[in-house]
Amino acid sequence: MSARPEEPRSKTTVLTLKEKHRRGSPIVEVTAYDAPMARAAQDAGVDAILVGDSVAMVVLGRENTLSVTMDEMLHHARAVSRGARAPLLVGDMPFLSYQADVSEAVRNAGRFLQEAEMDAVKLEGGRSFAATIRAIVRAGIPVQGHIGLTPQSIHLLGGYKVQGKTASSAQALLEDALALEDAGCFSIVLESVPDRLASFITQRIHIPTIGIGAGAGTSGQVLVAHDILGLFDRFTPRFAKRYAELGAAMRQALLEYRQEVEGHEFPGPEHAHSMSEEEWQAFLTSVGERLPDAVRRDQ
Numbered sequence: 001m002s003a004r005p006e007e008p009r010s011k012t013t014v015l016t017l018k019e020k021h022r023r024g025s026p027i028v029e030v031t032a033y034d035a036p037m038a039r040a041a042q043d044a045g046v047d048a049i050l051v052g053d054s055v056a057m058v059v060l061g062r063e064n065t066l067s068v069t070m071d072e073m074l075h076h077a078r079a080v081s082r083g084a085r086a087p088l089l090v091g092d093m094p095f096l097s098y099q100a101d102v103s104e105a106v107r108n109a110g111r112f113l114q115e116a117e118m119d120a121v122k123l124e125g126g127r128s129f130a131a132t133i134r135a136i137v138r139a140g141i142p143v144q145g146h147i148g149l150t151p152q153s154i155h156l157l158g159g160y161k162v163q164g165k166t167a168s169s170a171q172a173l174l175e176d177a178l179a180l181e182d183a184g185c186f187s188i189v190l191e192s193v194p195d196r197l198a199s200f201i202t203q204r205i206h207i208p209t210i211g212i213g214a215g216a217g218t219s220g221q222v223l224v225a226h227d228i229l230g231l232f233d234r235f236t237p238r239f240a241k242r243y244a245e246l247g248a249a250m251r252q253a254l255l256e257y258r259q260e261v262e263g264h265e266f267p268g269p270e271h272a273h274s275m276s277e278e279e280w281q282a283f284l285t286s287v288g289e290r291l292p293d294a295v296r297r298d299q
Helices: 014-023 035-043 070-083 102-116 127-138 151-157 167-183 195-204 225-229 246-262 277-286 293-298
Strands: 027-031 048-051 088-092 120-122 143-148 187-191 209-212 220-224
Touching: 014 027, 014 088, 027 225, 035 048, 035 070, 035 225, 048 070, 070 088, 070 102, 102 120, 102 127, 127 143, 127 167, 143 167, 167 187, 167 195, 187 195, 195 209, 220 225
Parallel strands: 027 048, 027 220, 048 088, 088 120, 120 143, 143 187, 187 209, 209 220
Antiparallel strands: none
16 A cells, blocks of 8 residues: 555644553554655655754765764755654764763754754663763753664773673663663663564653664654665664665666666756747847757757
């Protein structure tokens, strides 16, 4: 069945997500980085759009997420907010925008709301960032937590590895989740966590969990739109599912365009703008030239 834009809908808020969680209705979140993708996600009816720091890898071509700056994140967040207003919009706080100082963290979180019209922010880390989260929430800014595989800590974690596979690390993740709930997070992203552990954490806390590589037992799911659409091919995460192969279609379209230009097939008459013969002759007269009769007859 083909997807069609839905009728305008009411704004999704953190209270909307809490109500969906209370009813046991799955929450759908998508990561997007620009206005067209945000508009498509909104038309598809997603609950929330995350402007992820993964933009560094997916759009900007970098090796990891660590180099993306606040200004770059705000640039993409503004684009997303222009493209979609109905979903809950979440800005991802980049590396070093919140780790060094609590006051700076609050200011940077506020910039997402004030300068980019986000509705909430997301930041990575567990118990060690509870005080920071508490301060941001106290400033009136909703916070989505993120534990498990936290890409901003890949050097500490030793790479992109599943987290919580041992009893002790699983216990630590549970304690992190409880601490984030206590600090005031409205939801928690669980990334690359064993499915039974993600389900257990989901059952033990009272706020929604959003899984990415955490199995089907979470309160909702988040995937990067480029992974869903087949637009990112540097690597395919195990947890990602492609619902389309738009990257291949895009390359084919560009190939055909190049071939038609080189073969003098594009542009055709239907792609050109016309000018009346009278005005054309007036132009030539004005510049002291006249189109030869033979050329005129060919037109």
